[in-house]
């Protein structure tokens with residue numbers, strides 16, 4: 001499996017005697033595995049391998065939270081780095097120590113560049129995807145007569161933001177409507193192609209939608225934009241840390257993501273990738289002190305004082321995923337999602353909004369649970385079954401959303417399908 005680690009490497013990676021000892025919290029120390037137990041073969045060893053991975057998270061074994069599209073837990077190495085570097089600043093808030101932390105932050109930039117397969121000179125470390133998306137919509141110079149094409153299912157940070165800024169700067173927003181079920185990659189490629197006019201300056205879309213988990217033809221849409229001299233913004237909040245994304249290959253002008261979603265990083269950290277070819281086409285939104293050291297970060301990352309510990313812990317998250325194996329993580333999460341879609345499809349009256357076609361989905365699964373009240377079902381699943389899902393409201397493609405990640409298990413997915421099946425018979 002590409003990017004996986006050998007059994008010996010894995011044992012070394014998770015030999016946690018040291019890290020467990022660092023924590024004062026006795027619960028963490030107690031639950032930290034002393035020696036990883038899994039069959040030979042590394043990532044291909046199956047459930048034993050994934051059990052060891054799961055033990056790197058402090059979530060109790062009986063709590064099945066399938067909500068990665070919203071927020072992921074941080075792994076032990078991330079928590080350890082966060083605690084270590086936070087303590088360091090409080091023990092020694094000198095300029096000298098902070099200079100060391102700034103250097104460490106640059107290592108996170110390098111790790112991010114490697115993770116996305118781009119260069120450190122193209123990376124801005126932001127607070128989250130919302131900030132990164134807004135840095136694009138505020139930073140690209142647009143005026144009356146210019147057009148921006150967005151997708152109706154974009155997150156508010158990439159939809160409301162464009163509409164509000166259009167009011168202020170006078171440009172026009174053209175919205176490509178969503179279609180359910182996913183009508184296929186060609187459909188959206190065609191819809192964007194038809195929406196382009198000589199006035200189009202930028203097209204923006206979500207790589208994998210947070211609503212129903214529709215995957216978009218990112219590479220093809222970016223190529224279309226490039227061929228027409230149009231900028232492209234890919235909102236990667238739902239693919240960064242889930243898919244083994246290669247940004248050099250997709251080649252957008254801008255790609256955004258959050259550490260605290262699929263990468264399982266520290267909260268309140270994110271990324272804005274700005275392709276070198278677009279550096280002269282965007283203005284910084286914030287001017288202050290403490291910029292990054294290289295490339296675009298020297299002008300775009302002067303956010304004033306920040307929490308370096310978070311940014312350093314972000315690097316641990318990226319390294320953790322790399323050690324587990326990014327291709328293995330993608331395969332694991334997607335296979336759990338397919339298991340869930342297949343299980344839900346067998347339940348009477350359950351309407352699955354997410355495409356069952358694995359070339360059109362990722363690991364975000366939305367469904368309407370028959371005649372059951374979705375908020376009540378969500379609450380019962382949490383309180384009685386220890387399963388955490390997200391609500392989707394009762395309106396457009398409403399119901400519940402489950403987004404399994406590599407720390408979830410096939411047993412949790414079975415528990416979920418089984419519980420919904422029971423509630424469909426008994427009511428909630």
Ligand SMILES: Cc1ncc(COP(=O)(O)O)c(C=O)c1O
Pocket residue numbers: 069070128129130131154155157158206208209210235237238258
């Ligand atoms: C597609 C998409 N974009 C942007 C965001 C915003 O992410 P954050 O709250 O981390 O800024 C989300 C959050 O769910 C999202 O799903």
